[in-house]
Amino acid sequence: MPKRVIRTIVPLALVMVLGAAVSACVYRIDVQQGNEITADMISKLNPGMTRRQVVKILGYPLVSDPFNRNRWDYFYSYKSGKTREMTRRSAKLLFEGDYLTSVESDIAPETE
Template sequence: MRHPILPAALLSVAFLLAGCSAGNLLSPYRIDVRQGNDVTPEMVAQLKPGMTPDQVRFVLGTPLVVDPFHRDRWDYFYRFQPGRGEATQKRLTVLFRDGRLAEYRGDVEPAPADRIEPPTRVIEIERAPAAEGS
């Protein structure tokens, strides 16, 4: 007499082993994770010695780290972790002396002058006066 459980058990084991061998064919979606301030070479090229902290903040954005013990030092960090692949990191340190930009250093080099776009011109158009009786 044959045991009907034996073929069912063998079939179950075969399916389990086949499921384990799928490997990387089926893997969950992973999002790209960006953290910090993405400081570009074009942004660094706009930094000039003697700029005020407000001007630097306008160009680079709010720093990720402001050390309460060294208020004249701002640190900009950026980390990009793609869903698949290696993470990349960038760091830029901005130093002030007497309330003015003294120097900056880090992984981000300024862009060449020919890669920097000129500032956008803004033309203000005066509004015509409202017609009487409206």
């Protein structure tokens, strides 16, 4: 009788241990939020551009300040599922009327 119990318990315990080990290997997706902002996009922005031209390059801003219609804020974050590393970027654009006057960004524009 004890041999029969051991023959049943050992494989069952092995299956449980392997199941626990496999469940620890959870797949995590990459999480991308906001408007993607690249150095190439920032380098294409020039003072004097219209809002429509800016939208063609960067898209519509996610955050629209109700108290200052002449400020557009762009935010982007990327979190790698594999390494859990976080990348954050932001850009602040100021307009006078319909024309771009300044660009502040934590991304250095590409130089040619």
